[in-house]
Amino acid sequence: MGKLIVVACGAGINTSTIAEDSIRERMVKEGFADVEVKRILMADIEGFLTRTDLVMIVSMMKIFRTFNVPVIQGMPFLIGSQAEKDVLLDKIVDVVKKV
Amino acid sequence: MGFLSTIVNWLLGLGSSLLVMIVLIILGLIFRVGFAKALRGGITTGVGLAGLFLVVNLIINALQPAVAEMATRFGISKTFVDVNWADAGIAWGWPGVAALIVTLLIVNVLMVVLKLTKTLWTDVWSYWHGSALAGFVWALTGGSIFWGVTAGVLYLVLGSLMSDLTAKKYQEFNDMPGIGVPCGTTVQASLFAMPVVWLLDRIPGIKDWDASPEGIKKRFGIVGEPGVLGFILGVIIGIFAYGTTSGDLGLTKILGLGMNVAVMMMVLPRMVSIIAEGIVPITMSIVQYMRERFKDRELYVAVDCAVLLGHPAVMASSVILFPLLVLLAAVLPGVQMLPIASLAVVPFWAGAVVPYTKGNVVKTVIVLLLYAIPFMYFSTLTVDAHTATFQMMGQYGDQISQGLKLASWDMGGDILGFFIQKLFGLFG
Numbered sequence: 422m423g424k425l426i427v428v429a430c431g432a433g434i435n436t437s438t439i440a441e442d443s444i445r446e447r448m449v450k451e452g453f454a455d456v457e458v459k460r461i462l463m464a465d466i467e468g469f470l471t472r473t474d475l476v477m478i479v480s481m482m483k484i485f486r487t488f489n490v491p492v493i494q495g496m497p498f499l500i501g502s503q504a505e506k507d508v509l510l511d512k513i514v515d516v517v518k519k520v
Numbered sequence: 521m522g523f524l525s526t527i528v529n530w531l532l533g534l535g536s537s538l539l540v541m542i543v544l545i546i547l548g549l550i551f552r553v554g555f556a557k558a559l560r561g562g563i564t565t566g567v568g569l570a571g572l573f574l575v576v577n578l579i580i581n582a583l584q585p586a587v588a589e590m591a592t593r594f595g596i597s598k599t600f601v602d603v604n605w606a607d608a609g610i611a612w613g614w615p616g617v618a619a620l621i622v623t624l625l626i627v628n629v630l631m632v633v634l635k636l637t638k639t640l641w642t643d644v645w646s647y648w649h650g651s652a653l654a655g656f657v658w659a660l661t662g663g664s665i666f667w668g669v670t671a672g673v674l675y676l677v678l679g680s681l682m683s684d685l686t687a688k689k690y691q692e693f694n695d696m697p698g699i700g701v702p703c704g705t706t707v708q709a710s711l712f713a714m715p716v717v718w719l720l721d722r723i724p725g726i727k728d729w730d731a732s733p734e735g736i737k738k739r740f741g742i743v744g745e746p747g748v749l750g751f752i753l754g755v756i757i758g759i760f761a762y763g764t765t766s767g768d769l770g771l772t773k774i775l776g777l778g779m780n781v782a783v784m785m786m787v788l789p790r791m792v793s794i795i796a797e798g799i800v801p802i803t804m805s806i807v808q809y810m811r812e813r814f815k816d817r818e819l820y821v822a823v824d825c826a827v828l829l830g831h832p833a834v835m836a837s838s839v840i841l842f843p844l845l846v847l848l849a850a851v852l853p854g855v856q857m858l859p860i861a862s863l864a865v866v867p868f869w870a871g872a873v874v875p876y877t878k879g880n881v882v883k884t885v886i887v888l889l890l891y892a893i894p895f896m897y898f899s900t901l902t903v904d905a906h907t908a909t910f911q912m913m914g915q916y917g918d919q920i921s922q923g924l925k926l927a928s929w930d931m932g933g934d935i936l937g938f939f940i941q942k943l944f945g946l947f948g
Contacts, residue, residue, distance in 0.1 A: 431829030435645040482830035500821035
């Protein structure tokens with residue numbers, strides 16, 4: 422079964438595009454063919470929570486609630502150095518591998 | 521010289537989609553992202569721009585007859601068509617966009633080096649506010665790219681100073697160290713909120729009055745979904761316009777308008793998102809480069825206003841504001857645009873205000889009701905320049921010559937933008 426990572430932001434226009442791009446690039450590099458990276462609006466998240474292939478939420482803003490899948494704060498994609506980005510991407514790769 | 525102007529004229533004649541494609545490919549090559557990425561980015565943005573103008577065309581055709589009908593039946597003079605984020609199309613499609621991006625990058629680096637600002641403005645996407653304003657000024661001055669770029673840069677420079685004033689508060693409230701949000705009408709909402717919240721905190725009764733954001737979201741949350749909101753607003757306008765049209769035809773028209781407005785509310789932001797999908801990867805390399813350059817300084821790195829939308833009070837305040845703002849625009853004399861598409865900007869304003877109201881829904885609503893009033897009047901006052909900009913870009917010429925007027929809150933009603941337009945209008 423495929424694995425789904427959702428990248429959630431407030432507008433689904435700009436910030437999530439940046440993170441989606443970086444994550445997708447890394448997934449290709451790792452050779453994960455079955456990982457889907459999808460950019461969504463935080464307002465639309467309910468519909469994705471019930472999907473059985475959802476493995477992780479990357480959030481581009483502070484969320485004031487909890488979820489039953491791992492949540493990663495994606496802010497370093499916007500303002501972090503290359504090293505900070507790599508740490509974050511390693512974390513994402515770890516989660517994907519474990520599932 | 522003659523050769524150069526031939527090339528420039530040929531480029532301008534291509535239309536905005538092809539123009540932006542070429543501009544982005546060139547920018548991509550300058551920023552060294554590689555040809556494939558530059559090509560993909562250029563084409564994607566061109567597609568988004570064309571899609572955006574298509575959606576706006578759809579909504580003009582649906583809404584214009586309806587608002588005209590309302591005017592003749594009830595004498596309600598609210599005949600401007602609200603196109604809101606079609607202004608992003610102006611921003612990325614007007615001929616001076618590349619000059620604006622490069623100029624602002626240089627000006628921003630100079631300001632950071634000279635310690636005039638702490639905001640490192642690497643989020644090229646959010647230049648669009650300044651670039652849209654630049655487009656208006658370009659139209660106002662009869663096609664002067666120079667004045668357009670100057671006005672846009674002035675607007676964005678003031679934006680980075682406003683970001684300096686608000687960054688700490690955003691960082692604390694949203695738990696995001698190191699960010700700043702210089703986006704146009706968003707950061708202005710924070711400045712507006714400061715004195716108003718100070719005042720509200722001194723009025724007994726309002727001081728401690730609050731509503732539970734979770735409760736509001738549960739009950740009215742569905743209205744916060746753009747499609748649903750659009751359908752409801754479309755049907756209401758439809759009832760005013762076609763309510764007395766006989767039989768099935770009236771009902772068909774009312775429901776049809778509801779669906780068309782829903783289409784606009786959902787598809788317009790998607791098109792803006794496609795434009796961003798093309799631009800963002802091309803400009804990412806600048807972000808990295810500038811960040812490494814200034815890594816020893818305490819700076820606020822500019823990010824998009826979307827990061828401010830996390831708190832539950834943002835959507836809760838917005839769903840209360842939607843109907844109130846439409847009503848307010850309907851009753852205020854002299855306001856000629858009923859907000860529909862422009863309501864989409866309200867959550868971004870709320871995101872900028874909740875750090876100051878500490879997530880209090882009632883105060884956020886009061887602040888933004890007041891904040892929206894100048895937008896209602898300014899969007900009415902700037903309508904001619906706004907409409908002319910679309911016309912000069914080769915869009916909707918036929919409808920405009922028949923009297924169509926296009927307005928928006930973000931950027932047509934922008935407070936700072938209004939005064940800059942007035943100033944640069946003197947040069948036209």
